[in-house]
Each structure stands twice: as structure tokens, then as C-alpha cells.
Amino acid sequence: xxxxxxxxxxxxxxxxxxxxxxxxxxxxxxxxxxxxxxxxxxxxxxxxxxxxxxxxxxxxxxxxxxxxxxxxxxxxxxxxxxxxxxxxxxxxxxxxxxxxxxxxxxxxxxxxxxxxxxxxxxxxxxxxxxxxxxxxxxxxxxxxxxxxxxxxxxxxxxxxxxxxxxxxxxxxxxxxxxxxxxxxxxxxxxxxxxxxxxxxxxxxxxxxxxxxxxxxxxxxxxxxxxxxxxxxxxxxxxxxxxxxxxxxx
Amino acid sequence: xxxxxxxxxxxxxxxxxxxxxxxxxxxxxxxxxxxxxxxxxxxxxxxxxxxxxxxxxxxxxxxxxxxxxxxxxxxxxxxxxxxxxxxxxxxxxxxxxxxxxxxxxxxxxxxxxxxxxxxxxxxxxxxxxxxxxxxxxxxxxxxxxxxxxxxxxxxxxxxxxxxxxxxxxxxxxxxxxxxxxxxxxxxxxxxxxxxxxxxxxxxxxxxxxxxxxxxxxxxxxxxxxxxxxxxxxxxxxxxxxxxxxxxxxxxxxxxxxxxxxxxxxxxxxxxxxxxxxxxxxxxxxxxxxxxxxxxxxxxxxxxxxxxxxxxxxxxxxxxxxxxxxxxxxxxxxxxxxxxxxxxxxxxxxxxxxxxxxxxxxxxxxxxxxxxxxxxxxxxxxxxxxxxxxxxxxxxxxxxxxxxxxxxxxxxxxxxxxxxxxxxxxxxxxxxxxxxxxxxxxxxxxxxxxxxxxxxxxxxxxxxxxxxxxxxxxxxxxxxxxxxxxxxxxxxxxxxxxxxxxxxxxxxxxxxxxxxxxxxxxxxxxxxxxxxxxxxxxxxxxxxxxxxxxxxxxxxxxxxxxxxxxxxxxxxxxxxxxxxxxxxxxxxxxxxxxxxxxxx
Numbered sequence: 001x002x003x004x005x006x007x008x009x010x011x012x013x014x015x016x017x018x019x020x021x022x023x024x025x026x027x028x029x030x031x032x033x034x035x036x037x038x039x040x041x042x043x044x045x046x047x048x049x050x051x052x053x054x055x056x057x058x059x060x061x062x063x064x065x066x067x068x069x070x071x072x073x074x075x076x077x078x079x080x081x082x083x084x085x086x087x088x089x090x091x092x093x094x095x096x097x098x099x100x101x102x103x104x105x106x107x108x109x110x111x112x113x114x115x116x117x118x119x120x121x122x123x124x125x126x127x128x129x130x131x132x133x134x135x136x137x138x139x140x141x142x143x144x145x146x147x148x149x150x151x152x153x154x155x156x157x158x159x160x161x162x163x164x165x166x167x168x169x170x171x172x173x174x175x176x177x178x179x180x181x182x183x184x185x186x187x188x189x190x191x192x193x194x195x196x197x198x199x200x201x202x203x204x205x206x207x208x209x210x211x212x213x214x215x216x217x218x219x220x221x222x223x224x225x226x227x228x229x230x231x232x233x234x235x236x237x238x239x240x241x242x243x244x245x246x247x248x249x
Numbered sequence: 250x251x252x253x254x255x256x257x258x259x260x261x262x263x264x265x266x267x268x269x270x271x272x273x274x275x276x277x278x279x280x281x282x283x284x285x286x287x288x289x290x291x292x293x294x295x296x297x298x299x300x301x302x303x304x305x306x307x308x309x310x311x312x313x314x315x316x317x318x319x320x321x322x323x324x325x326x327x328x329x330x331x332x333x334x335x336x337x338x339x340x341x342x343x344x345x346x347x348x349x350x351x352x353x354x355x356x357x358x359x360x361x362x363x364x365x366x367x368x369x370x371x372x373x374x375x376x377x378x379x380x381x382x383x384x385x386x387x388x389x390x391x392x393x394x395x396x397x398x399x400x401x402x403x404x405x406x407x408x409x410x411x412x413x414x415x416x417x418x419x420x421x422x423x424x425x426x427x428x429x430x431x432x433x434x435x436x437x438x439x440x441x442x443x444x445x446x447x448x449x450x451x452x453x454x455x456x457x458x459x460x461x462x463x464x465x466x467x468x469x470x471x472x473x474x475x476x477x478x479x480x481x482x483x484x485x486x487x488x489x490x491x492x493x494x495x496x497x498x499x500x501x502x503x504x505x506x507x508x509x510x511x512x513x514x515x516x517x518x519x520x521x522x523x524x525x526x527x528x529x530x531x532x533x534x535x536x537x538x539x540x541x542x543x544x545x546x547x548x549x550x551x552x553x554x555x556x557x558x559x560x561x562x563x564x565x566x567x568x569x570x571x572x573x574x575x576x577x578x579x580x581x582x583x584x585x586x587x588x589x590x591x592x593x594x595x596x597x598x599x600x601x602x603x604x605x606x607x608x609x610x611x612x613x614x615x616x617x618x619x620x621x622x623x624x625x626x627x628x629x630x631x632x633x634x635x636x637x638x639x640x641x642x643x644x645x646x647x648x649x650x651x652x653x654x655x656x657x658x659x660x661x662x663x664x665x666x667x668x669x670x671x672x673x674x675x676x677x678x679x680x681x682x683x684x685x686x687x688x689x690x691x692x693x694x695x696x697x698x699x700x701x702x703x704x705x706x707x708x709x710x711x712x713x714x715x716x717x718x719x720x721x722x723x724x725x726x727x728x729x730x731x732x733x734x735x736x737x738x739x740x741x742x743x744x745x746x747x748x749x750x751x752x753x754x755x756x757x758x759x760x761x762x763x764x765x766x767x768x769x770x771x772x773x774x775x776x777x778x779x780x781x782x783x784x785x786x787x788x789x790x791x792x793x794x795x796x797x798x799x800x801x802x803x804x805x806x807x808x809x810x811x812x813x814x815x816x817x818x819x820x821x822x823x824x825x826x827x828x829x830x831x832x833x834x835x836x837x838x839x840x841x842x843x844x845x846x847x848x
Contacts (some may be wrong), residue, residue: 014766030494030610043721046770051292053460056500056605072359075608098431105292109408117401118356126284128350130365136358140383143358143390147294157547183356241683 006036006078007086010048011101014099020088021045027078033089034062034073037101051101057214060148064101065090070212092153107158107165110175114211116193120185135184141245142179142223144215145172151209157202169198171219176246178223181230191234200227253324255426255435255699260286260405261685262678263440265412265467268296268441269670270650270677271387272395273348273445277678278444283685284743285678286438287399288407288427288463290461297448297460298670301388302503302601302727304370305343305352305671308338311366312379313548318342320376323664323844328374329658330799331628331814332480335837336636337656337673345668348675349381349423349825357394359383373557374662376533377548385503385599391667410436412466413775415474415646415783416694422474422645423692427700430772432527433765435703440564441685444639444677445471445632445648450783452776454625454728454734458490462777463785465575467652471632472827474784476641478820479654480630481783482790484798485661486735486816488513488563490624492581497609499624502584502602504663506557506619509585509598510545514574514618521582522555529688530558550794561660561799564623567734571622581622584693591642609746622687623735627666629657629800632788637648638680639673645684649677654817659799715760718774725752725780733788742792749785756781789829790818 006027009020023040041048050073052062057075064073066089067081073089081087092137095103123129151171157164169177177194180186194200207220217223234240262278265273267289275287289296299597308321321342328335349367353359360368369378383390399406412427424439451459472478489502507513515521517797523541526534534555535541541554546744556563567582576582586595592615596603599614606612606619632648633657639647650670657665681840709718756778761771796810797803816831 028495031496032609035496041769042717044725046717046719046761047768049767051771053291053295053462054297054300055460056300056497057608059299060459060600061292061295077608102431102767104431109293109406112397112400117397120354120356123354128366129353131358131361132365133361136361139358140360143383143393144298144386145393146389147393158643180356183358186356 004083008036008040009088010037010040010088010101011090012045012048012100013097014232015097016025020090031078033066033071033076033087036078037073046217049098049102050094051102057084058146063092063148063150063153065092066068070153072148072150072214076213090198091180091207094153094159105149108147108152108172113167114169114197115173115180116177116188118180118183119188121187129185131184132204136183138222139179141217142175144217145175145214147172148214150212150214154208154212156206156208163227164199164202167197167199168202169200171224172199173198174203174227175217175219175223181227191231194227195231195235250848255437255703257285257437260284260438260440260689262286262442262444262681263288263438264444264446265425265680266296266446266650266652267293267406268298268446268448268666269391269395270674271296271444272392272399273671273674274446274649274678274681275404276395276398276402277675278682279404281679281682283682286405286407286440288410288412288425288438290409290411290430292408293406294392296392297463298388298392298667300501300503300710301391301667302385302460303372303505303508304387304664305345305349305391305642305667306372306379306384306662307381307668308342308347308374309346309349309367309369309381310360312369313503314727316377317377319844321379322841324375325662326658326845328662329660330568330809332798332817332834333658334636334655334835335841336835339841340636340676341656341665341669341672344672348668348671352391352394352671355394355398357390361391361556366786370505371545371557372663373507373563374502374559375664380474380508380664382505384597385505385601387667391671407436411772411775413706416698417474417643418693418695420475421692422643424694426699428706431767431769433768436697437694439691441688441692442645442647442681444586444681445646445652446650446674446677447652448591449628449651450787451625451727452722453729453780453784455730455788456490456499457623457625458487458499465779466776467648468631468786469779470781471641471643471648472786472820472822474643474646475822476643476646477633478786479633479817480659480790481628481786481820482794482818483629483659483789484562484625485625485627485800486564486623487540488560488567488623489584489621490644491610492577492620492622493579493610493710498577500605500609501624501626502619502621503599504560506586506599506602507554508582509586512554512556512583512589513563513582514583515570516583517575518579521570521575522558522563522566524554525562525569526558527562530562534558547638549652549841551825552683559662564735567623577620578622581620582623583618585618587617592616596772626652627661629659637676639677640680640684645688647677649673656720657839659801706775709759709771709812710759712758712760715758716755718759718761718777721755721759721772721777722780725784729784733784733791736802736804737791739792742788745788746792749781749788753781785827786820789827790820793818793829
């Protein structure tokens with residue numbers, strides 16, 4: 001790929017308002033969107049606000065909406081886009097904007113505080129634990145999460161309904177809850193919390209979260225649906241319901 | 250005055266930095282009952298620890314029951330070319346198994362052996378398979394586990410704050426002053442103790458695995474507050490960074506690739522590492538390809554592959570091969586696992602490497618070799634600390650993790666960083682809390698001192714003319730890469746000293762555009778101060794050490810020297826200038842010395 005010029009439409013602004021501004025940037029082979037943003041920052045707009053760290057898809061800091069699609073800008077290659085069309089880069093829409101491409105993701109850190117912590121059973125006699133690999137494969141899948149919050153950003157329940165933010169944990173924390181529920185050592189029953197505090201009932205499994213996950217975690221199939229099933233087993237089992245009814249509870 | 254308007258918080262212990270060491274320190278300080286704040290430049294969970302791939306070195310003995318702390322201690326000291334603080338290396342080897350098991354008690358899910366214990370993998374310089382790991386994303390597992398434990402403990406976290414200066418009162422720590430990156434407003438911590446856990450200095454170099462944050466903040470904060478720095482000449486260039494395409498140059502390729510069977514080759518397909526086995530490691534290194542390959546499954550009768558020599562040896566060898574014209578088209582060497590292990594095995598053991606190459610370089614590592622070359626990865630030098638307590642030479646100031654010196658000597662072994670973070674992070678939190686308990690009342694902070702710092706921080710907005718901070722940073726990085734890189738020479742180092750003076754002058758006139766709200770140009774302009782400080786420290790120390798050892802190679806003094814084998818280079822500040830001294834190593838007790846005689 002020879003050097004070409006990319007036309008970037010980058011959102012500049014804050015809570016008061018803003019607009020897309022055009023920047024033209026020479027693009028070299030292998031560049032990702034974040035490289036182009038860095039180039040703009042170094043040469044044309046020193047104060048362009050971007051959040052980034054590892055530049056290798058491992059920290060989850062640099063999420064933005066590129067041509068309308070939420071992505072990690074460090075893992076989005078420029079050759080994905082047709083060479084002559086402008087590429088738009090906007091902040092994640094679900095979270096309040098701070099400036100330019102940086103948003104206030106505090107909602108997620110607040111939600112994390114509401115997850116009941118890991119409560120392991122006592123260890124073996126030698127003070128350590130035994131776990132079989134096949135029993136932790138699923139948990140390890142969830143722990144690949146890099147907390148980029150793209151799933152939170154696309155989830156309709158959060159994106160389109162501000163009023164739900166208080167009572168809905170969102171996909172990132174459903175996989176955290178699923179991980180704890182499926183942890184071979186954990187002893188706590190979080191089902192009531194998952195229903196009442198995390199609000200899993202509001203999820204109507206459209207799988208938008210799974211689609212944007214850069215770690216390819218099967219959020220809906222492997223975490224949300226099994227959690228919903230566990231709730232059904234506890235609260236909506238017809239036999240148990242009848243037993244409870246007859247026992248007068 | 251208006252300039253110095255700030256919010257004020259009182260704490261017993263303020264921890265600066267929220268990677269593995271900072272999180273572990275804050276957890277411990279809080280467990281000891283200290284009022285604890287954790288302050289970090291980025292969001293929590295994004296620190297460089299998250300990039301650590303290979304694993305945590307700990308002599309658990311799950312895979313090789315022969316392993317124990319003495320063997321780990323010996324490997325660490327030999328890897329560090331015997332320049333390590335022996336007591337730190339000892340504590341580290343003794344305590345890291347407990348710290349790993351603690352992570353498991355806090356919910357970490359490590360890969361398992363067949364009988365359900367924590368699995369351990371081979372890594373450079375470690376005699377036995379020793380690294381507890383989760384595929385090739387061990388750092389993520391560590392940081393998330395610690396992050397979740399810190400949330401559970403309710404620790405106060407100040408995210409996206411940069412500490413600009415430590416405050417002292419009659420030579421003791423009294424607090425820290427900084428700014429909030431999202432709003433640009435100031436914050437003052439009045440604190441009895443401060444723990445530095447700020448990581449490294451990678452951003453002083455053009456090719457680095459480090460992110461924007463690693464500008465030597467902690468090193469500089471400590472030096473400015475009167476603390477000693479030590480071993481600053483020892484910078485680790487990790488042998489395997491990506492070299493192509495240009496935009497990913499420097500991104501880390503885990504040593505786990507070689508631990509799991511990958512081998513280095515030049516453009517002739519030759520496994521060149523067999524030609525670079527130093528005398529020091531000859532007795533324990535395989536001589537033939539056959540023996541090296543057999544070693545992966547038979548550690549009793551075969552010796553370790555030279556692909557897994559300590560990082561300094563491998564980085565120098567790659568450098569030499571490329572200079573001799575035997576490199577790849579893009580100026581690296583080949584790292585081949587595709588022809589040696591099955592695609593299924595590679596994808597299971599190295600999933601994030603697979604994705605990284607596939608998505609960023611269009612290379613399928615299960616089918617083709619990778620192209621790799623050295624990248625600035627880690628600094629062994631840092632704040633001089635007491636081994637047991639992590640206390641610096643300034644009362645109330647503690648340091649743990651990469652920012653502290655001593656643990657790794659002249660060269661760090663892979664896997665010994667994550668373990669360092671949790672062993673000494675815990676100790677820093679413990680001893681900082683203990684120190685704080687002895688301090689009566691909240692320390693005094695001098696308002697005049699605070700106002701002066703605030704003025705300095707805002708000065709770049711006032712200037713007209715002057716340069717863009719990005720240009721100065723780029724020139725500094727290229728200068729350090731070229732003149733104070735892997736191979737060093739007196740003339741070049743002296744030139745670097747002069748060039749640094751010019752860069753400092755340019756930095757004094759740096760100008761920023763825009764306002765105070767989330768302005769990366771302003772943040773970089775301020776970070777230039779610490780970048781220049783650590784660059785000067787590295788250059789001066791590199792000039793002083795007239796020998797080659799570990800992460801410091803002098804073309805004009807190619808071998809180790811018996812005089813320099815006995816001293817550390819120590820830097821401190823007096824009358825506004827950096828001064829330098831050679832100070833004797835701590836004497837190792839006889840019972841530990843014996844460990845090096847047997848073999």
C-alpha cells in the first residue's frame with residue numbers, strides 16, 4: 001500500500017456542543033485509526049482529547065464510534081475503509097462526553113462496586129485449591145474482558161434509556177456475575193441480586209454486546225442466557241412454585 | 250492566590266500508580282487500617298501490568314517438585330549478573346508463591362495442571378517451568394483480580410490524576426500535588442506516607458513496548474524530593490517486539506512464544522542463538538538443536554535452549570545478527586513457532602499473540618514466522634530502597650515495582666516482574682502504613698510551595714512562541730534510541746549529555762494550545778520534565794559504568810569488570826544538579842553465597 005491521504009472527520013467538542021472537524025492525514029502501511037488520531041494530535045491539533053494506553057488491544061481504553069460502529073481504535077486498520085471516503089470518529093454515545101473522543105465512564109466503575117465479591121470455600125488441607133481446567137474454561141473466557149465498555153455502549157437498555165442506568169448492570173457485569181456464579185470455588189448465591197439489582201430481566205438478548213466484543217466473548221450465549229436460566233430455576237420453577245404456595249410462603 | 254486553587258484531601262498513605270504494585274500496596278495499607286488513597290494517571294485496570302503476558306514467577310513446585318526458593322533466588326541473581334540487592338531477591342523468591350496463592354483466593358483463575366494445581370510454564374533464565382499463567386494474558390488476570398479486591402475493600406481511587414510533585418516538610422514526606430486530567434483542576438494530598446508505584450520510563454525511547462504513561466514520573470518525583478536513584482544505566486530491551494508494520498513497531502511479543510517451543514532464526518534459517526552462548530551460562534545451556542528441542546520435555550537429561558537465555562543476551566544477539574546483514578526484510582529476525590507446534594496448540598497457549606499478529610500485521614503465526622526485534626521494555630534501575638520495608642532514603646517515601654531498584658540487578662528475568670509487583674507492593678503498603686502510624690497529626694504543607702508548583706504547571710499556557718511538546722518528545726526519543734540505546738559508546742553518551750541540555754532548554758519554552766480540560770498536549774508538556782530527568786539519569790549512569798553487564802552494553806568496554814562488579818551507581822540531587830557516586834553492593838551472607846558454589 002503506497003502512502004495515501006486519509007480524510008478524517010473527528011468530533012471536537014464537549015457537553016456544551018461540538019462538531020466534526022476535517023483533518024487530512026498521510027497514511028502509511030499498517031496504520032490503525034489510533035495512529036491517525038495520534039498524527040493529528042502531534043501535528044494539527046495538540047489538544048485533541050483521546051484516551052489510550054496499550055495500543056495492542058489489551059487495555060480497552062481507546063474505544064470510539066468509527067463510521068458509526070463502536071470499535072477499539074488501536075485494532076481498527078485503516079485499510080478496512082475505502083481509500084477516498086471520509087472516516088468519521090465520534091465518542092462513545094452512551095456515556096457523557098468530557099471532551100472530543102473522551103467520555104465519562106464512571107457509571108461502569110460505580111456498577112462494579114455493587115457486585116457481591118467472590119466468596120471461596122475453605123482450601124484443601126495443604127492450604128491450596130484444586131480446580132480442573134475444564135471447570136474453569138468458561139470463567140476464563142469471561143475474564144478475558146478488557147473493560148473497553150463497548151458492550152455497555154451498544155446495549156439498548158443503557159444507550160436508549162437513561163432511567164435504566166441505575167438498575168441495570170449491563171453486559172460487562174453480567175459476565176462478571178456469570179464468572180462468579182460459575183466459579184468452582186465460590187459459595188455465594190447471587191441470583192436475587194442478579195434479578196433485583198442487576199436487572200437482568202430487562203435484557204432481551206439482541207446480542208449487540210456480543211457483536212462488538214473485541215475479545216469475542218460469547219456474552220449472550222455463555223453468560224446472559226445461562227444466568228436467566230438460573231433465575232428461572234430459582235424463581236419460576238412451577239413445581240417449586242406449587243410447593244411454596246402450599247407451604248404458604 | 251487563584252492559580253493555586255485546589256481541593257485538599259487528608260490520608261495516611263497515598264499510593265501513586267495503580268498497576269500491580271500500586272494496587273497491592275493500597276490493598277495492604279488499607280488492610281492495616283491506614284486511610285489510603287490510590288492515585289493513577291489512567292483509568293484503573295489500564296496500567297502496563299495489563300500488558301504482561303507470560304506469567305508470574307513463583308517456585309510453587311507444581312510441575313517440577315525440585316524447584317524451591319533457593320533455585321529461584323539463584324536464577325534471579327545470575328540473571329541480574331549478581332548486581333541485585335540479594336535480600337530483595339531472597340524475599341522475592343521466598344514470598345512469591347504465597348502471593349500467587351493469595352491471588353487465587355481473591356478469584357484469579359490460573360491455567361491448571363492435570364491434577365488441578367496451578368500450571369507453570371518455561372521462561373528465559375528460569376531453571377524449571379516456574380511461571381503461573383493464564384494463556385498469554387497473565388497481567389490482565391493479575392490487575393483485574395487486584396482491582397476487584399480493591400473495590401471490595403472500598404479503597405478511595407483517584408483516576409486520571411497526575412502527581413506533579415511530592416511535598417516534604419523538614420525532609421519528611423508531607424504530601425503530593427497534582428492535577429485532574431479530565432478537568433485540569435488541582436488536587437493536594439496531605440499524607441503521612443507516599444508509596445511510588447509508577448512503573449517505568451519506556452517513553453524516553455522511540456521503540457518501546459510501553460504506553461504514553463511511562464515517562465519516569467516516580468523516578469523523577471523521588472529524585473526531586475531528595476531520594477537516591479540507583480542502577481539507572483540498566484535498561485531492558487526486550488528481544489522480541491514487533492517490527493512490522495511501522496505503526497506497531499515495539500509492541501511486545503511474549504517470551505512465552507519461546508517458552509512454548511518457538512525459536513529464533515536469521516534470514517538463512519539458521520538458529521543463531523547457539524553462536525551466542527556466553528561463558529557464564531555455557532554449563533547450563535544446550536549445545537545442539539537436538540538437545541535444545543529435547544529439553545522442552547526432558548529437563549533432567551537435556552539443557553535449556555539458548556533461545557531462552559536471559560533477555561539481555563538474546564537482545565544483543567538479535568542486534569548483532571541484524572547489523573551483520575542477516576536480518577529480515579524489515580530489520581528484525583524470525584521467530585518461528587509455526588513449523589514447530591500444531592496450530593491448535595499455538596492458539597490455545599498464545600491466543601492474544603495469534604490475534605495481535607493476525608489483526609495488526611496480517612500474519613498467521615500458526616502458519617508463518619513472526620518478525621521481531623528489540624524494544625525498550627523495562628528499567629531495572631530506580632528508587633534506592635531498603636529491601637525489607639521498601640523505604641527510600643526520604644522518610645515517609647516508599648517505592649515498589651518497576652520504579653524501585655535492586656530486585657533485578659543488571660537484568661530482569663521474564664516473569665520476575667509480576668511477582669516483584671505483588672511481593673514488594675504488599676511490603677510497601679505494610680511498611681508505609683506502619684510508618685504512618687508513628688507520625689503524629691497530619692503533616693504540614695507549605696502553601697507557598699504549592700502555589701509555586703501550580704504556577705509552573707500552568708506556565709506553558711502563558712507562553713507565546715516556543716515549541717509543540719510532541720516535537721520535543723519525538724526528538725528526545727530519537728536521541729535516546731540512537732545514543733543511549735542497546736549498545737553504548739563514550740563519545741555518543743557525551744554527545745547525549747549535550748543534546749539533553751539543548752532539549753531541556755527547548756522544554757523550558759514549550760507552549761500548549763487549548764484549555765485545561767482533558768488536554769493531552771498540556772499533559773505531555775508537563776511529562777517532558779520527568780522524561781528529561783530520567784533520560785539524564787540513564788545517560789550519566791551509563792557514562793559512569795565503564796564495563797558491559799546485563800542491560801548495559803558498552804562497545805568500548807565489551808566485557809564485565811571486577812571493580813564494577815562490586816558497585817552500584819547512585820544518583821542524587823544536590824544544589825539543583827544531578828550528582829553521581831559509586832557505592833559498594835550489600836554483602837551477601839555466606840549461606841546464600843554457597844548456593845553459587847555448588848554448581
